Amino acid sequence: MSVVRGSSLSGYQSLVDELGGDSVALLHAAGIDPGDVGEYEVFVPYRSLIVAVETAAAATTTTDFGRRLALRQGIEILGPLGVAARTAATVGDAFHIVETFLAAYSPAIAVRFEPAATTGQAFYAFDIVIERPPPHAQTTELSLGVSLRVLRFLLGASYAPLSVHLTHEPLTATEDYLRYFGCRAYFAQPAAGFTVRTADFARPLTQDALAHQAVVQYLTGITGRHTGMTQSVRTMVRQLLPTGAASLELVAAQFDLHPKALHRRLSAENTTFGELIDSVRRETAEHYLCDTDISLSHLTRELGYAEQSVLSRSCSRWFGCGPSSYRRTVRSG
Known part of the structure; x- marks a missing residue:
């Protein structure tokens, strides 16, 4: 639902x-x-x-x-x-x-x-x-x-x-x-x-450019610059990741769709569920590693991984190094 x-x-x-x-x-x-x-x-x-x-x-x-x-x-x-x-x-x-x-x-x-x-x-x-x-x-x-x-x-x-x-x-x-x-x-x-x-x-509004930019940046961070079913699925995946239950079947059920129907809708928008969940995980990891001092064990849970070793392998694939090395690199730069 x-x-x-x-x-x-x-x-x-x-x-x-x-x-x-x-x-x-x-x-x-x-x-x-x-x-x-x-x-x-x-x-x-x-x-x-x-x-x-x-x-x-x-x-x-x-x-x-x-x-x-x-x-x-x-x-x-x-x-x-x-x-x-x-x-x-x-x-x-x-x-x-x-x-x-x-x-x-x-x-x-x-x-x-x-x-x-x-x-x-x-x-x-x-x-x-x-x-x-x-x-x-x-x-x-x-x-x-x-x-x-x-x-x-x-x-x-x-x-x-x-x-x-x-x-x-x-x-x-x-x-x-x-x-x-x-x-x-x-x-x-x-x-x-x-x-x-x-x-x-x-018609013009009384614009507050700084407030507008800050809130849009926040909204972009939680939804991504995506439209249609892609945006909706990304939002749902981000909410479900910490539960460890962000599966195609569960997300499809959230929209009252058969998993195959959700797969077809995402294909029509030139993406797949696997690509979306990986993208959301990467963006979430990048945010936490660059902007927070969250522990790696906490980040592992936040991304819905069962073991920290899976986080390490994912970061090596995304960033070319492990999570600790990536955090040190971006902060020293």
Whole structure:
């Protein structure tokens, strides 16, 4: 099962309780520890997020639950990703950052921009990339609501896209969607998202170049400059390496894919699982050997190796010498 930061459920408990529901019982039933809700540093299964949101809407008979929950969230739920976005030079740069590094927040979702049929317009699409997700109309509306909140944070409180597109039938009166999103809603569409003016994305932001560079460097370190399934797999591998369980089968299961299906997706992006895990291990080892005083036994565990001798052989292959020699060389240079 793929994962998402616990901050994705910020405001959930207070909203459910205000609506007369039992948030703790609903979270437990969805397989989520209530203590993880709102915590950026904690991951929760994305399927559990869907179950928690959808069952809360049903239990409280609140047909616009997803939209209501979005009003209690904002760019801050994205953690460092949100910092990188709001310190970018333009709105377009901000959303490029989100598109590139979204896997740091959740490898289960993806956003992309596509040219629209009309000149001067683009389509911002939101996708859930896990296989066969349960019904998730409320979760989609939550995600679109949060995306709108981010747009309004960057473009002003009165900003409205040209149109909003939903993959399901309306959950409430269509007039509610017009009031909420400030634009016409289209239902039962092939993709969820917004049609926007490309000119809006050229608008400058109050850039903080130093903060932006620092956070982007951090995000690059934990995700790598990769896209699509490659980026998502790299993020998952980095999380699983210290457990010693970063196998093709387990990572495929995180995305609800058969191992052969994951292999085909990675092949389409000109890589293999073996190449990715080796690359992540090398980058992680290089970081720890160059920038920290972590012990070699600790580094061995961090890379998911059973014995330190395996670390030594890997470093000889990567760097031409053992880990201690490599550390001394880079620090003396």
